[in-house]
Amino acid sequence: MDLAPRSDSHDLASTERAHKPFDLLRWYAWVSLAIILSVAMGLGLISSRFVIDESVERDALLTAQFITAIADAEVRHVAIPNVRTMGELLDPRLDEAMPEVDPEARRKARGEFLDHIAHLPDMLLANIYAPDRTVIWSSNPALIGNLIHVDEDLDRAFEYKMRVSASYHNFEQARSEQKFVTPPEQLFIENYIPLFDADGERVTAMVEIYKEPHDLIVRIEHGLMLIWLAIVVGAGLVYIGLYGIMRRAARALAVQQKRLVNSETFVALGEMSSAVAHSLRNPLASIRSSAELAQAFDEGPAQKNINDIIGQVDRMSQWVRQLLQSLRPLNDSAVPVDLAKVLHESLQAFAVPLARSGVQLDVQPLPVVQVLGHPELLGQIFASLIGNALESMEQGGRLKVEVVRQDRRMLVLRMSDTGRGMNEQQQRMAFRPFFSTKQGGLGVGLVLVKRIMERFGGAVRLSSREGGGTRVSLSFRIARADIF
CATH class of the missing domain: 3.30.565.10 (Histidine kinase-like ATPase, C-terminal domain)
Incomplete structure (x- = not known):
């Protein structure tokens, strides 16, 4: 089988692809679209993450301030001396270790505080941990007395004596402390709030609050919708504007290129025409002069042919003039x-x-x-x-x-x-x-x-x-x- 024609066709196609003109506008349209979409997606994700994190952090801060204020208020309300704090009163295992504290006042302060915790708005679950990671109280009674072995956020809150908050969309069945009485529907927030001793140096209890703030979620969703809408509209306007400018520039460039090609063509043709005209004028003039001379001395049958010669010479001379006139620089x-x-x-x-x-x-x-x-x-x-x-x-x-x-x-x-x-x-x-x-x-x-x-x-x-x-x-x- 002879494969030469197919090879030639392949080489011809390759040559045509290699010499295909560069389409600036098409490349710019796709490249700019990819860049603008990438930047828009990046800005959208960063803005969305920022809004969620700031909203969650703000809600966690307000929750921590509220719980701390309630703890201090209940201790003062029952007139317990300042040497004791609510964090030290929450663990029932330590009741006998504090004989100087009135048991009735201790139970009353603890009960009032836990009642406030149990009735927090939008709460899914509340746990209170002792320093040994034992659940000393929970809104889900099944968790009381459980020892939590692995919880990085809880360990970090105890170790660094700081408030820790995080947001989740799905709860983990493997985590023993996430036994919700009412499962969350969408986003829920987990807050760890430390309670300190009277000197403020030792964490005596850790309050864990799981919340699903519906009003906050609605506001977050509304904010995210506005952010993405603004990004989409802005990216579209930027793309359309830049594409319009580039399209106009490409058209102007094409016109300039066409004019340049035409100008170079006319210059080349002008130079060639000038050389040809210079070479033709003298022979044409000589032919016409000879024909006129022959016309003057010959009145025979050749007159018609002489007249044709003169007419054709004049016609060629007119062509030369028109050619030079059309190609001369303006x-x-x-x-x-x-x-x-x-x-x-x-x-x-x-x-x-x-x-x-x-x-x-x-x-x-x-x-x-x-x-x-x-x-x-x-x-x-x-x-x-x-x-x-x-x-x-x-x-x-x-x-x-x-x-x-x-x-x-x-x-x-x-x-x-x-x-x-x-x-x-x-x-x-x-x-x-x-x-x-x-x-x-x-x-x-x-x-x-x-x-x-x-x-x-x-x-x-x-x-x-x-x-x-x-x-x-x-x-x-x-x-x-x-x-x-």
Whole structure:
């Protein structure tokens, strides 16, 4: 089996992929989208975590302050001397070790304090631990007397004598202290609150509170929704804004690149055309002179051939002039030009050919306005368009000139003929160099029109229908007196 054709096809496809132009806008769209989404997700997660942590920390602080205040208040209420604190009164195993404390007052203070703990709002479970990690009281009686062997948060609270808080979404069945009477529905908070001795140096009891603060959860959810909504809207606006700027920049870059390519093309063609024209002019002039000389001395049958030679030489000379004219650099500065005057002079120059071809002129009144351009170059524009219209109406017709739109900045002049028109393919190729629908045409007229119009900040548009004529719209910038 011969695999050479397949290999060639593969090499061709690889070459096409290798030379595929870099699509800046598409790459920017995907890369910027990925970056913006990554940054937005990061900010959203950080903000969400911050809101949750701060809310939980604030709730834990208020709970700790409330429990500490209740403990101090109950001790003072039963008139127990300051040498004892609520943390020292909570362990019933130490009742006999404090003979100086009235047992009734001890039981009353402890009972009031535990009653407050048991009726805390949104509470799921409350445990109180002795320093040996034994549960000395719990809102779930089944836990009283249990010894907790492994609880990192409890150990940290005892070791560092500090309040410890954390939030969870799921409780762990393996943790013996998390035996909720009422299971949590969503987020719940675990707080460890140390109670100290009278000197404030030794932790005598640790209060563990499990809460599910419904109002706080609603506020957290509302805050998270606002955060993510703001991030989504902000990221979308940033992406749309940057994409719009990049799209505009890409278009401007493409236009500049196209102009640069066209400019380089015209420079190269101009240099080549100048060399060719210089090489052709002398031989053409010599051929024409020789033909004229032969015409003067020979009156025989060769006269017709001599006339053809002179006509073809003149035609080639005209092509050379048109080529050099279309490819020469347009360095003329923009000046205010009386549009109506230039148009009138151009129509006057074609008055005889138009009348001879039976073309009827329909020139609508033009406003008295000056446009940016150059008289000679604008004259070339009208000459080229009128010449094209004349050649498309060999059997007569109508040439209409009118202003279709005018504002403070632009004026749009339209020239319409009733000639043979162009098909869609011819319209797409109309402004390309060296494309012509005329027999023997050079194809530089409309190219020169486009270059001149763009040189002075204007534009040209062409619309045509085969057999239905052609319309050319010229957009001129209006000259303002304050610019000059």
